[in-house]
Each structure stands twice: as structure tokens, then as C-alpha cells.
Amino acid sequence: xxxxxxxxxxxxxxxxxxxxxxxxxxxxxxxxxxxxxxxxxxxxxxxxxxxxxxxxxxxxxxxxxxxxxxxxxxxxxxxxxxxxxxxxxxxxxxxxxxxxxxxxxxxxxxxxxxxxxxxxxxxxxxxxxxxxxxxxxxxxxxxxxxxxxxxxxxxxxxxxxxxxxxxxxxxxxxxxxxxxxxxxxxxxxxxxxxxxxxxxxxxxxxxxxxxxxxxxxxxxxxxxxxxxxxxxxxxxxxxxxxxxxxxxxxxxxx
Numbered sequence: 148x149x150x151x152x153x154x155x156x157x158x159x160x161x162x163x164x165x166x167x168x169x170x171x172x173x174x175x176x177x178x179x180x181x182x183x184x185x186x187x188x189x190x191x192x193x194x195x196x197x198x199x200x201x202x203x204x205x206x207x208x209x210x211x212x213x214x215x216x217x218x219x220x221x222x223x224x225x226x227x228x229x230x231x232x233x234x235x236x237x238x239x240x241x242x243x244x245x246x247x248x249x250x251x252x253x254x255x256x257x258x259x260x261x262x263x264x265x266x267x268x269x270x271x272x273x274x275x276x277x278x279x280x281x282x283x284x285x286x287x288x289x290x291x292x293x294x295x296x297x298x299x300x301x302x303x304x305x306x307x308x309x310x311x312x313x314x315x316x317x318x319x320x321x322x323x324x325x326x327x328x329x330x331x332x333x334x335x336x337x338x339x340x341x342x343x344x345x346x347x348x349x350x351x352x353x354x355x356x357x358x359x360x361x362x363x364x365x366x367x368x369x370x371x372x373x374x375x376x377x378x379x380x381x382x383x384x385x386x387x388x389x390x391x392x393x394x395x396x397x398x399x400x401x
Contacts, residue, residue, distance in 0.1 A: 152242040156250035164254060175258050178208055182266065185332050195282065197273045199358040201266045202286045203331035205259050207351055210297035211322045212255040213248060217301035218318040220247060221308045231397065240388075244305075248298060282358075289357035292369045296350025299376025306384030309391045330355035348372060 164171065182204055191197045224230035233243065267275060300321075308314040327333060328342050329351035335343060346352035353369035391397045 148238055149242050149245065152238045152246040153249060156246035157253065160250045160254045171258065175261065178204075178262060179265070181326070182262075183269070186270070191270055191273060194273055194275065194277055195359075197270050197275070198278065198282055198286065199355060200331045201263060201270065202290065202358065203329065203351065203355050204266075205263055206290050206293060206354055207322075207326050207329070207331075208262060209252065209255050209259050210294060210325075210351065212258075213251050213294075214297055214301040214304065214322060215315070215318055216247065216251045217298075218304035218308055219315045220305065222312050222315065225312075234397065244302070248301075252294075285358060285363075288366065289354050289369060292366065292373050293350040293354035293357075296353075296369065296373035296376045299373060299378075299380040300350070302380030303376065303383045304380075306380065306387040309384075309387040309397070325349060325351050328352075348375070350376065 185200070185204075191200060221230060224233060234240075236243075304314050304318055328338055328346065329349055330346070331351075335346065335352070335355070338346075350369060350372055353372055357365055357369060
């Protein structure tokens with residue numbers, strides 16, 4: 148059943164790409180504008196900085212797709228009148244959640260690969276051939292853990308969207324806050340103390356810290372932050388799902 152659900156979500160996502168491909172291209176161009184703006188405002192000095200900024204921005208790009216999809220899915224399905232149809236299938240609810248997350252990540256990786264490829268071309272005066280295996284492994288491990296944390300944030304917003312239907316607007320504010328203040332656009336030492344305090348709960352901020360650190364023991368902190376968001380998101384989703392069922396608001400878009 149889980150495999151069938153996943154295949155169904157992949158087919159649905161493929162249809163979205165086929166119909167709205169121009170929108171995705173525009174989104175990719177906008178991301179390049181942001182990246183180029185940061186690149187020219189603060190030029191990259193060395194290989195480690197190049198890898199950190201490119202990989203961190205790519206992680207944010209991927210996270211933005213996943214978090215936005217989770218936050219907006221109930222409202223989108225309710226508008227289309229298909230939410231109750233989806234929920235009435237024999238699939239378990241966590242199967243649906245898993246299929247939605249995995250399909251979004253899978254297809255978003257297409258755009259991430261395009262972004263990374265072009266970024267390596269436009270970032271000059273950096274010898275990417277000198278990339279160390281340890282740096283690459285750190286990017287993969289810290290990236291996976293931080294993505295788990297962002298998925299937890301998305302699940303929390305998904306739960307809130309069952310009651311507050313306009314959560315999508317708040318989601319954009321949150322995502323661009325993370326973009327600017329997670330440490331790969333504006334260095335953490337240059338932001339106000341209040342922002343540094345808030346960054347304790349930012350999975351993306353912990354990713355940047357991990358990439359700038361040579362100590363693998365630092366992985367414990369982003370892992371704990373990720374688990375915190377997943378547990379909090381799961382608790383909020385469960386409580387708001389029970390509320391929506393009790394009040395008959397599951398399929399409502401207002």
C-alpha cells in the first residue's frame with residue numbers, strides 16, 4: 148500500500164510539472180537572482196566558503212519546496228474538492244504524508260541539480276577539484292539531518308493549516324527569514340543577538356555551523372533540533388487533525 152501511495156504522488160507531481168513547468172522555471176530564475184545578489188554583495192573567497200554557500204542555498208531551496216507544499220496542500224486540495232476523496236482512501240494517513248514528502252523531494256532535486264550545476268560555472272576563481280571527501284560527507288550528513296528538521300517544520304505548518312487556512316502566507320515569511328539569517332547570506336556574527344538566539348531552533352543555521360566546523364561531534368545539536376521539530380510537528384498535526392474531524396472542518400477552505 149505504501150508503494151502504491153508513493154507512485155500515485157509521483158504521478159501527480161509529474162502532472163504538475165508538465166502543466167506548470169513555466170512556473171517552476173520562473174521560480175528557478177528567481178532563486179538565481181537571489182544567489183547572484185548575495186554572490187556579488189559578498190564574493191566567495193575560498194573553496195570551503197563556496198561549498199558552504201552553494202550547498203546551504205540548495206538545502207534552503209529544497210526545504211522551501213517541501214515546507215511550502217506541506218503548508219499549502221490542505222488548502223489546495225480543499226479548493227479542488229479532492230481533499231475528502233484523498234482522505235477516504237484505504238491508505239493510512241502517514242502513508243499519504245510520506246508519499247507527499249518523498250515525491251516533493253524527488254522532483255525538487257531536479258531543480259536543485261540544475262541550480263548546483265550552474266552555480267559551479269558562475270562561481271569563478273575556485274578550484275572545485277580540490278574538494279575533500281570529508282567536506283562532501285559533512286555536507287551530506289548535515290544536510291540530511293537539517294532537511295529532517297525542515298520537514299518537521301513543514302509538518303507543524305501542515306497541522307496548523309487544518310485550522311488556520313492562510314498559513315501559506317506566514318510560511319513565505321518564515322522561509323525568507325531562514326534564507327537571509329541562517330548564516331550563508333549574512334554571517335551569523337553580523338546579525339543581532341536576538342536573531343542569534345532564534346537561530347538556535349533553525350535547522351538551516353545548524354547546517355551552516357556544521358559545514359564551518361571540523362568537529363563531527365557537533366552533529367548532535369542539529370540532530371536534537373531536528374527531532375524537536377519532528378515531535379512538535381507530529382503533536383500539532385495530530386491535535387489539529389482531531390480538531391478538524393471533531394468540528395467537521397477537514398474539507399473546508401475557509
